[in-house]
């Protein structure tokens with residue numbers, strides 16, 4: 001009710017993905033579930049309880065806003081780690097609420113210590129070091145200044161982690177860059193160890209790194225895309241396919257996106273369909289209008305190229321995708337009527353439309369498509 005489409009989330013597929021990924025990292029490594037971007041479009045409120053059921057108690061987000069959303073649904077024993085932006089007031093809030101956060105520059109580190117002193121509460125920090133991604137993280141040239149501060153302010157923080165992020169572990173073309181990042185991360189680790197600074201955990205791996213570079217696994221892995229059943233890239237999938245030959249498809253898709261036929265009608269030959277003149281009916285057509293358009297996350301780039309499933313058949317999008325609707329050609333499918341189920345992503349009878357084919361058609365990364373699925377599309381967990 002009150003929506004033109006909905007998303008189904010499969011609990012069974014999620015469980016299976018977690019089992020597979022846990023087997024890869026082993027039982028001594030912490031599984032941090034990355035739930036930024038509204039849990040990659042799946043809904044923070046859906047993923048946290050399912051992850052907790054699967055034994056996960058560590059969650060990674062980008063911002064204080066996401067951490068606050070997570071706090072509302074999380075069990076008391078679980079922990080949150082903010083990997084990205086925090087302003088000064090949010091830093092204070094994070095310390096107060098015992099939320100872990102990345103520290104990657106002096107200003108932020110000093111602010112954290114100042115707030116910790118004021119609140120008389122230790123800041124739970126993860127020191128992020130720059131190893132080659134060139135985004136956030138302390139440079140190696142700063143290591144002695146950082147060490148000085150770490151040694152001086154010991155009572156005001158807990159060093160929960162030493163961490164970094166890889167620059168494209170999903171592609172073999174970055175092999176050398178990743179190797180160099182691992183080397184530099186180890187150098188940071190040795191420097192801190194020599195100066196009696198021991199983080200509780202070292203963590204560097206995202207999905208692609210954990211799936212393809214076993215030595216990046218360390219004490220914790222920050223799993224994003226893979227836990228939702230998607231491969232970071234076809235290369236990662238091929239690499240694992242060689243290793244897990246028994247199971248050709250160890251990651252299971254867990255998201256389906258569905259709607260309903262709104263109107264069915266005929267168009268006589270010689271008429272254009274939709275805005276402008278991008279589609280001309282060259283014969284009498286039967287068309288169906290679906291109440292999902294680019295405002296609902298169905299890219300306009302799919303005009304005249306997208307596909308959806310109706311009555312177990314694949315049907316093409318014709319004409320331009322509008323703000324709230326798309327039109328599909330159902331001429332060859334007898335009996336299509338108002339109210340018929342439309343699968344935009346997922347399975348219907350023997351056919352399926354995968355996120356990856358959908359992404360290829362609309363030239364988007366799966367990360368991009370998932371996180372752009374509007375938060376107001378209702379999500380339901382199915383078994």
Ligand SMILES: Cc1ncc(COP(=O)(O)O)c(C=O)c1O
Nearest residue numbers: 034083165206207222223224225
């Ligand atoms: C710092 C950090 N760690 C982990 C991840 C998770 O990456 P993935 O979804 O590829 O597993 C991200 C995602 O962008 C990230 O920015």
